[in-house]
Amino acid sequence: MVQDGIDLASLDKFIDDVKQELIDARHHSAVDRLRTKVFGNQGVIRLAMKGLASLPLDERPSVGRVINDIKNELERLIADRSEEIDSLEFTKKLGPEPIEFSIGGYDSPGTLHPITQIQRKIEEAFGRIGFTEARGTEIETEWFCFDALNTPKNHPARDEMDTFFLPEDTVVSSASKYLTERYLLRSHTSTVQIRTMLKEKPPLKIIAPGRTFRRDTVDATHSANFHQCEGLYVAEGVTVCDLKAVLNFLLHTLFGDDIKFRLRPSFFPFTEPSFEVDMMSKNLGTLSNQWIEILGCGMVDPEVFNAVGYDSTKFSGFAFGVGLERVAMLLQGIDDVRMFYQNDLRFLNQFS
Ligand code: PHE
Numbered sequence: 001m002v003q004d005g006i007d008l009a010s011l012d013k014f015i016d017d018v019k020q021e022l023i024d025a026r027h028h029s030a031v032d033r034l035r036t037k038v039f040g041n042q043g044v045i046r047l048a049m050k051g052l053a054s055l056p057l058d059e060r061p062s063v064g065r066v067i068n069d070i071k072n073e074l075e076r077l078i079a080d081r082s083e084e085i086d087s088l089e090f091t092k093k094l095g096p097e098p099i100e101f102s103i104g105g106y107d108s109p110g111t112l113h114p115i116t117q118i119q120r121k122i123e124e125a126f127g128r129i130g131f132t133e134a135r136g137t138e139i140e141t142e143w144f145c146f147d148a149l150n151t152p153k154n155h156p157a158r159d160e161m162d163t164f165f166l167p168e169d170t171v172v173s174s175a176s177k178y179l180t181e182r183y184l185l186r187s188h189t190s191t192v193q194i195r196t197m198l199k200e201k202p203p204l205k206i207i208a209p210g211r212t213f214r215r216d217t218v219d220a221t222h223s224a225n226f227h228q229c230e231g232l233y234v235a236e237g238v239t240v241c242d243l244k245a246v247l248n249f250l251l252h253t254l255f256g257d258d259i260k261f262r263l264r265p266s267f268f269p270f271t272e273p274s275f276e277v278d279m280m281s282k283n284l285g286t287l288s289n290q291w292i293e294i295l296g297c298g299m300v301d302p303e304v305f306n307a308v309g310y311d312s313t314k315f316s317g318f319a320f321g322v323g324l325e326r327v328a329m330l331l332q333g334i335d336d337v338r339m340f341y342q343n344d345l346r347f348l349n350q351f352s
Contacts (some may be wrong), residue, residue: 111352136192142181149270150236185213197308203235234317243318282288
């Protein structure tokens, strides 16, 4: 150690020790202690400078330069370690998987969500056969969601257990006869049939993809929030044959050529007759070669035309509604609907 005179050999040894201690330092307090030991009033640099005085005049400049170099080097090492400890403490605060802000962006431009991909596929295909796209609103009134769709007041879908109603104080009393009901989150996209028919005169051909809501308890096959795509074609002389042709087009678009489908009689308040469509395909993994229920459809009920002021003796039409999650799950062999909403990149990246 340097005391009164200067012993360059022990100065070297001292510096090596300081360097090692710096490497071991894990906290700012340890670095501060070293800083004092080197640069403080009793620190080694100051003592060495003092010691210069006892050297012969002609040796002072060269030894002084050596001390100065050492001083600069230690200053730099201490500052560097201090910065490293800053970043160590910062990453510790961020938890086990620290974010490294200095890394550049990923090359991947991202991909469309699997539900969006299905939606785009339907939009693109139906655009080719002259259907335009219509949009409704996610918050609706009972009239659009049920009454205009010929759904009686006591229908189970209107139950508080099945539909999300907004609080009573959001009820609007407006001059419009359509807006005097309770607000709700639409339970199907069939509301867009009504919205479109009120605005436009037949003939019309629309699809209406969008988000829908039901009070389902969330599990692998149920989600309170899901997506549907509605289809509606109204003109003079539309028949079940037209419906079948368009369903054939829709299912082939989604599932490829190798499928069969059948219409099974069913019931919806807003279509008469109503059908459930089942399909069968060789390419659906564990669900291959069996009938799978895929969508609901039917011929627009004359009561619906009456509600929107269409002449039900002149016009006829068909409507269908398909669940997009259902299609994506079948196509991709996904067995848990919750995966669609968790934004887990390990899931989403599989659909690029
Ligand atoms: N809206 C129906 C549902 O959500 C589906 C449907 C649409 C049925 C159009 C017939 C016609 O279940």
